[in-house]
Amino acid sequence: MSFTRIYGLFLRHFFLITRSFPRVLDLIYWPTIQITLWGFISNFFATHTTYYNNAVGVILTCAILYDFLFRTSIGFNMLFLEEIWSRNFTNLFIAPIKIGEILTSLVITALIRALIGLIPAILLTSPLFGISILELGIFLFFLFLSLYIFGITLGVLVSSGLLRFGPSFENIAWSTMFLLAPFGCIYYPIDILPEIFQKIAYLLPLVYIFEEARNILINQSIDLNNIYNAFILNGIYFVLSIVLFYYSFNVAKKKGTLINMGE
């Protein structure tokens, strides 16, 4: 691994973001809108139901956590798609950069992109709705880390598809998170799902992460099993995604996708 090359690829995306104010605004805009919208919806539920004592806090916290996952995954895909859209893909793959260095650089850049979007949204929740995500305490770090790993895993999986099938795979890149969201039990407990869906949901780390977030906020207790299960599943999926990425790279070299990749 070469830090200089990882830094070089990071710079490519850093320059891109910092050169354009609309790009920075775009990163901040959607999370802020999302959180504000969920804040008002939660306020409405809180005054019209007795289910949650702390409806606003629970829903908003889950919305922030989900948005972090969404931004990380989409951010990773965007970085990869950016190379295709700018027809720079071939230049990148003929540079003496290892696949591991490309992935590392994208992983770091995706985190920075996600944080640029999320930090203003988190800061907004306190004055607007009197909510602080920091109520999750030290376990907030583990939940974020778990979501970050899963977001990156999804990003690597979609990028593998882009490598293997070319730009035609782009639509899948946008829809992955929407496909998984119902099974992730982000805003509702897993019991809501039909039994067959519950079995699928338990295969995803998301269920354990969001169940635990709700558990901490509603019951004020910690179930380490949820955090442990999420990390185990994350580890398995992450390793699988990396293996698939290398496999797709080799298939792309056989099929010629790397030299035909363009807009």
Added chain:
Amino acid sequence: MKKVIEVSKLKKVYGSKEAVQNISFKIMENEILGLLGPNGSGKTTTIGMLLGLLKPTSGEILIEGKKIEKNRIEILERLNFISPYIELPKKLTVKQNLIVYGKLYKIKNLIRTMDYLTEKLRLENLLDRVTGELSSGQKNRVSLAKALINEPNILLLDEPTASLDPEVGDFVRTFIENYKKEKKISILLASHNMNEVTRLCNSVIMMKEGKIIDKGTPQNLINKHGRKNLEEVFLKLSRSNNEFY
């Protein structure tokens, strides 16, 4: 002179189509080899395999005596490529692009290298401009700067002057000639401009339907086929069903 690139019985098959059929050639140190052929003759596929972007179905490529599959990083550090079909990030300035690629190629004296290329390629007034807003000729010079940022021993040029006006085209050809003399590098030049090939190349291989159908120096080919220039040789070979060597 030593062999810089040695290609032996190289073959690439896509499904039932043989894009490249058992071709062999070599490029010597300080040589410019022209790779000619009509569209779809296998030139880009051959270049893709030399760059390690495509896996050959069979055959062997040795670059400075090493196999690309096993020594990808080491070889790519000493090689570079330019094509009008690939571009640098459009939203970055010229200077930012050169810095990014300087880091990717781990250039030690990046400022000095950038200054040298900026001067040689007349990029002084372009450094702070956004790459996507440049003219074709300006973009071409910037791509050339990127391709030379690592001071490559081997340069692969795919139609380096396509879509350029005669003045810029001549500037690029003169630059390549002088750079090759100064740095003693080896170049593989794929081009449809026969005057360019005649002017720059020490030798030429002609491809058609994935095969090498003739090779020699530009003048030898002109004499051998009894034509006035390389363009007429190209037309004769492209329209013929025979192999000539």
